[in-house]
Amino acid sequence: MLLKLRQWLTGDKTPAADRGGAHFSMLMDNSEALIMRLSRDSRLSYVSPASRHIFGLEPEQMIGRSLRDYAHPEDRPALTAGSERMSRGETDSDSATFRIIREDGAPRWVEINTKAERDRRGRRTGDYVIVLRDVTEHRELEEKLAALTKVDGLTGLANRRLFDDTLERAWRGALRSQKHLSMLFLDLDHFKIFNDTYGHQAGDDCLRQTAKAVVGAVKRPDDLVARYGGDELAVILPDTDGTGAVDVAVRVLDAIRGLRIPHEQNAAGEGFVTASIGVATAVMHGAEPAGSPAALAEAADDALYAAKSKGRNNLSLAPPIMGAIIPDSVTPPAAWPRE
Numbered sequence: 001m002l003l004k005l006r007q008w009l010t011g012d013k014t015p016a017a018d019r020g021g022a023h024f025s026m027l028m029d030n031s032e033a034l035i036m037r038l039s040r041d042s043r044l045s046y047v048s049p050a051s052r053h054i055f056g057l058e059p060e061q062m063i064g065r066s067l068r069d070y071a072h073p074e075d076r077p078a079l080t081a082g083s084e085r086m087s088r089g090e091t092d093s094d095s096a097t098f099r100i101i102r103e104d105g106a107p108r109w110v111e112i113n114t115k116a117e118r119d120r121r122g123r124r125t126g127d128y129v130i131v132l133r134d135v136t137e138h139r140e141l142e143e144k145l146a147a148l149t150k151v152d153g154l155t156g157l158a159n160r161r162l163f164d165d166t167l168e169r170a171w172r173g174a175l176r177s178q179k180h181l182s183m184l185f186l187d188l189d190h191f192k193i194f195n196d197t198y199g200h201q202a203g204d205d206c207l208r209q210t211a212k213a214v215v216g217a218v219k220r221p222d223d224l225v226a227r228y229g230g231d232e233l234a235v236i237l238p239d240t241d242g243t244g245a246v247d248v249a250v251r252v253l254d255a256i257r258g259l260r261i262p263h264e265q266n267a268a269g270e271g272f273v274t275a276s277i278g279v280a281t282a283v284m285h286g287a288e289p290a291g292s293p294a295a296l297a298e299a300a301d302d303a304l305y306a307a308k309s310k311g312r313n314n315l316s317l318a319p320p321i322m323g324a325i326i327p328d329s330v331t332p333p334a335a336w337p338r339e
């Protein structure tokens with residue numbers, strides 16, 4: 001069967017090819033997989049009818065073109081690298097998953113399996129047979145499942161795993177750009193007492209409302225709000241200096257106060273749910289600053305406990321340690337309770 005397919009794709013007019021041609025033509029017309037033949041000049045010499053639903057093009061529109069012409073610009077280098085390995089004879093087959101751009105401009109994920117053609121004596125002809133499948137739905141499902149592993153089930157915020165990954169990336173980005181990176185750590189004041197008084201269902205509802213309020217106060221799409229653990233939330237603020245981080249922290253405090261969730265045992269909030277926040281900012285100096293992502297998180301955590309020690313329902317700034325440096329120009333706004 002494979003011999004017949006090769007004969008049909010190559011235009012072999014032997015009797016065996018004539019007998020199988022009609023059958024393979026029907027197979028190609030109804031197959032969801034796209035079969036292509038790539039000539040030695042890297043141009044398509046055969047394209048099966050599946051090009052209509054995958055590329056939005058008639059087969060004859062693709063003849064003479066390169067498969068690379070349809071690849072997403074970001075994926076072309078990887079596709080070219082695979083082709084070069086095969087052309088150098090390092091391998092007879094190659095597989096790749098990449099994005100194409102359809103005729104209507106829509107991107108699609110495809111998987112290709114390429115096989116070098118050999119003649120009856122086993123010598124490479126310089127041509128290739130490609131089987132291409134649309135794997136967009138499978139890829140999107142994988143991405144959704146991956147996203148679920150990084151989302152906190154209760155609040156819908158990023159979970160600790162995503163927080164850690166994002167912090168590492170944000171640190172490297174700040175290091176490259178030599179820009180500030182700020183972080184907030186916050187938790188709800190006397191939350192254990194809240195749970196004991198109102199029940200865990202009320203506690204869960206409180207966390208969900210708080211999470212939504214914090215996201216609304218943070219605003220920028222590049223910022224990340226995560227549930228760090230229990231009632232503790234963390235906020236990563238790329239390209240944000242100390243003054244900007246304090247401004248965000250004040251908005252967060254106001255947003256949580258604005259929920260007016262009853263908490264009779266919270267004297268600091270005059271009978272309503274409030275939060276305490278630790279703020280830290282890293283300022284990059286040179287290629288290898290003294291700090292680290294872990295040091296920044298530790299500085300914000302220490303500042304959180306300092307805020308609690310001041311009576312809660314307020315914020316505190318981290319001291320200038322391990323690269324978590326707060327500029328001297330930061331002036332506490334009027335809404336910031338002083339020590």
